[in-house]
Amino acid sequence: MAEVLGNGLSVRDLECTRAGRRVFSGVSFDVAPGDVVQVRGANGSGKSSLLRLLCGLLQPSRGEVQWCGQRIGARDAGFEDDVAYMGHADGLSGDLSVLENLHFCLHVAGRVGAEVELAEVLHDLRLAHRAHEHVRQLSQGQRRRLNLARVVLSRRRLWLLDEPCAGLDAQGEQHFDAYLAEHLRQGGLAVVTTHRDIGRDGPCAQALEMDSFNDADSLDSDHRP
Known part of the structure; x- marks a missing residue:
C-alpha cells in the first residue's frame, strides 16, 4: 500500500454521474509500478468514463483519484506530464x-x-x-x-488506454502486448479497457469488472482460468 501511495495510482469510492444519470459508483482500486488493470464490462457500463475521470477530463461526483499520494484535479499540469491517454478519438492532425x-x-x-x-x-x-x-x-x-x-x-509513466487494440490485426495486437510488457518491466503503470485478456500471455492483470461496480469484490487479481 505504501508503494502505491508514494509512486502509483489510487482510486477511492469513485462515482460518475452524467446528464443526471449515475453511471457507476463505489469504484476503488490501486495500481503500483509494474501493474496493469484491465477494465472490462458491457457497453454503457462506464469503462470509457472511468478513464476520462482518471486523466482529469471528467470530474467525479464523489470519491477521488490520487497520483503519487496527491489528489489530482482537471488539468493538473504535474499529473499531465506523467500520463499518456489514448481514447476513441485519436487526437491526430x-x-x-x-x-x-x-x-x-x-x-x-x-x-x-x-x-x-x-x-x-x-x-x-x-x-x-x-x-x-x-x-x-x-x-x-x-x-x-x-x-x-x-x-x-x-x-x-501512466498509460490510460481505451480499447487500444480496436482496429488492429493479429500482428498489431502482438506488438501492443510487447510494448505493454516492456512498459511494465520498466516500472510503468497502465489501466486498459479491452475485451482481450491481456493477462494470459503477458503481464499479470488485475481485472476491474464494471458490470459489478457496486460490488466491493469486483477487483479480482487473478481472473485467468
Whole structure:
C-alpha cells in the first residue's frame, strides 16, 4: 500500500454521474509500478468514463483519484506530464504527415533525440512506408497504430488506454502486448479497457469488472482460468 501511495495510482469510492444519470459508483482500486488493470464490462457500463475521470477530463461526483499520494484535479499540469491517454478519438492532425504528428507528440512529451526509437516503432507497426503521407490518408487501423506509436514514444509513466487494440490485426495486437510488457518491466503503470485478456500471455492483470461496480469484490487479481 505504501508503494502505491508514494509512486502509483489510487482510486477511492469513485462515482460518475452524467446528464443526471449515475453511471457507476463505489469504484476503488490501486495500481503500483509494474501493474496493469484491465477494465472490462458491457457497453454503457462506464469503462470509457472511468478513464476520462482518471486523466482529469471528467470530474467525479464523489470519491477521488490520487497520483503519487496527491489528489489530482482537471488539468493538473504535474499529473499531465506523467500520463499518456489514448481514447476513441485519436487526437491526430489529418493535415500533418505521420512523421510530423509524431515529432509534435515528442516535442510535447519533452523528448529530444528519439529519432532511432521513432523509426523502430514505425517499422514495427508497419507505418514506415506511410511516414510522409498525411494522416487523413490512413485507414482506421493505421491511425490506431499511429496513436499507439504516440503512446509508446511518449515514455510517460501512466498509460490510460481505451480499447487500444480496436482496429488492429493479429500482428498489431502482438506488438501492443510487447510494448505493454516492456512498459511494465520498466516500472510503468497502465489501466486498459479491452475485451482481450491481456493477462494470459503477458503481464499479470488485475481485472476491474464494471458490470459489478457496486460490488466491493469486483477487483479480482487473478481472473485467468
